[in-house]
Amino acid sequence: MTADIVKLHPRQTGEPVAMPDVRAVVGDMLVICVSVTAGLWAAWPVVEVDADGRVKAVGLRDGGIADPWALGASRLGHEPIVFRAVEHDAHALAAMGWRTWAARQAVVEAFAGIAKVSS
Template structure:
């Protein structure tokens, strides 16, 4: 067995590591629940890993489910709570759509302006 060693350039000393978090607890993810009928649903984020990747979502009854076990599509849409009107954002939890585009429109309609 052989292996090749690759040298990657190091980050310059003192330069901060900048990484945008994908999601946080309290945000909402929209994913496909049923590919046959194209059912997309919004679920509140319960758990994320250190990189902000969603691991679990919360049901209406308070149970946590692994998002990877429920999703029937490789695409997951994440929406940050801080970027949306709080009451309208909470009202979209567990809502369903027959098309992911309709979900995008619903969240776009309640988005806060970027400079607020």
């Protein structure tokens, strides 16, 4: 396996933070593009939403939580994607957390592979 080191530059002081209107429930998976130039998409489990279902916090690998828009707000260049927990195998969805993909299509294909089949 190979990896590239990608430098994610912080938001400039005073720069407005774009907060997309993404609706979810706790347990869903939020995938955002954290670097448009690198085409880097990353997934985080949703751990907190507000009363309207807007994502307020995602879980970090170390057990902490973070504001997802602060993780990549200055680099958001594509529509975030929420994958619903009720539509995916629970163990497979959990395994998707903190993974990265090089393209939106790769994300869609990965989550389609763990979707529950409707009968």
